[in-house]
Amino acid sequence: MPRAGLTPERVVELGCAVADDVGWEGLTLAAVAQRAGVRLPSLYKHVGNVEDLRTRIxxxxxxxxxxxxxxxxxxxxxxxxxxxxxxxxxxxxxxxxxxxxxxxxxxxxxxxxxxxxxxxxxxxxxxxxxxxxxxxxxxxxxxxxxxxxxxxxxxxxxxxxxxxxxxxxxxxxxxxxxxxxxxx
Known part of the structure; x- marks a missing residue:
């Protein structure tokens, strides 16, 4: 079951914040997972991979x-x-x-x-x-x-x-x- 409050839109929002903090090249799923307070595998319920996240961003x-x-x-x-x-x-x-x-x-x-x-x-x-x-x-x-x-x-x-x-x-x-x- 997905963590309460974590949706594809929320993952994109967190990804945007991470990118603005560390730069486009520093954007990783691990950094987004850390920002979300979840383990990395939890993100795969919402985005396919880092390229999917980058496209959504x-x-x-x-x-x-x-x-x-x-x-x-x-x-x-x-x-x-x-x-x-x-x-x-x-x-x-x-x-x-x-x-x-x-x-x-x-x-x-x-x-x-x-x-x-x-x-x-x-x-x-x-x-x-x-x-x-x-x-x-x-x-x-x-x-x-x-x-x-x-x-x-x-x-x-x-x-x-x-x-x-x-x-x-x-x-x-x-x-x-x-x-x-x-x-x-």
């Missing part, structure tokens, strides 16, 4: 990132608002942020759906530029690459110069805006 993280971006677009903040919300989310969830760049495999429809929903939001921010087809694909790739690169360098301590990181970020977003206008 990726789905949740993509859903949460999408939810964090939507209000900026609803407020009409466009690319700048989306970029700020993206950075804020990544800083708040440093251990599981790497899950958002994982591409879904053919046997991961939930991950594909969550990734697709996030891309729809990013596509929505590109609507202001009137981009379609290949230009839209390029724009989304450019924006995701720039944001991910900034997040990765920021998280890794790559911006230790005296200059304000926030100012650099705003200038990058301004440059992205200009680049997207040029694409249109």
């Amino acid at each position: 990726a789905v949740r993280t993509l859903d949460e990132l999408r939810a964090a971006l939507v209000p900026a677009l609803e407020r009409g903040e466009g690319l700048a608002g989306l970029a700020r919300a993206y950075l804020t989310f990544a800083r708040a969830h440093p251990g599981r942020y790497p899950a958002v760049i994982r591409a879904a495999g053919p046997d991961e429809p939930e991950l594909a759906a969550a990734g697709g929903a996030l891309l729809e939001v990013i596509d929505g921010a590109m609507a202001a530029y009137g981009l379609e087809g290949d230009d839209l694909v390029d724009a989304v790739r450019i924006v995701r690459s720039a944001l991910h690169g900034f997040v990765a360098l920021d998280a890794g301590g790559g911006f230790r110069m005296a200059r304000d990181v926030g100012r650099t970020f705003e200038r990058m977003v301004t440059g992205l805006d200009a680049a997207l206008r040029a694409l249109a």
